[in-house]
Amino acid sequence: MQSNKAKKAAEIFDVIHTVDSSKVARRLDADAGPAGLDVLIEVKLSDEPAKAGAAPQDVAPLVKAIRECPQLRLLGLMTMPPWSEDAETSRPYFARLREMAAANGLPQLSMGMSHDLEVAIEEGATMVRVGTALFGPRKKI
Numbered sequence: 001m002q003s004n005k006a007k008k009a010a011e012i013f014d015v016i017h018t019v020d021s022s023k024v025a026r027r028l029d030a031d032a033g034p035a036g037l038d039v040l041i042e043v044k045l046s047d048e049p050a051k052a053g054a055a056p057q058d059v060a061p062l063v064k065a066i067r068e069c070p071q072l073r074l075l076g077l078m079t080m081p082p083w084s085e086d087a088e089t090s091r092p093y094f095a096r097l098r099e100m101a102a103a104n105g106l107p108q109l110s111m112g113m114s115h116d117l118e119v120a121i122e123e124g125a126t127m128v129r130v131g132t133a134l135f136g137p138r139k140k141i
Contacts, residue, residue, distance in 0.1 A: 017078040018042045022065035029069035040078045076108025087116035094123035
């Protein structure tokens with residue numbers, strides 16, 4: 001039986017970009033409903049404590065676990081590199097994610113934001129996040 005919370009999530013979200021464990025995948029699978037759900041694995045490639053995601057060495061087992069979830073469709077990988085004014089500093093993170101996706105047969109790469117999207121696209125991004133470009137910078141609280 002699908003919970004109301006999961007049902008609402010499945011109706012609101014087209015893709016979940018932040019699956020970082022088999023536990024999360026199994027929970028989404030159980031609540032995805034008959035239409036299923038598209039997901040990406042979030043990979044933590046930096047040492048920043050504020051960043052989340054699966055460790056690189058955990059990606060292959062997580063890919064396998066998600067592929068065993070009948071209601072989930074694994075599209076690819078997502079990462080967030082450390083913030084920098086210089087977009088080029090993101091390139092090694094994007095290149096590494098591209099290599100990991102290729103090694104696991106995953107076609108989609110969600111990487112890059114308003115300030116580094118050109119570098120992300122050069123490295124193979126198929127999805128970019130452009131909130132700042134559209135809505136302006138967030139106010140610091």
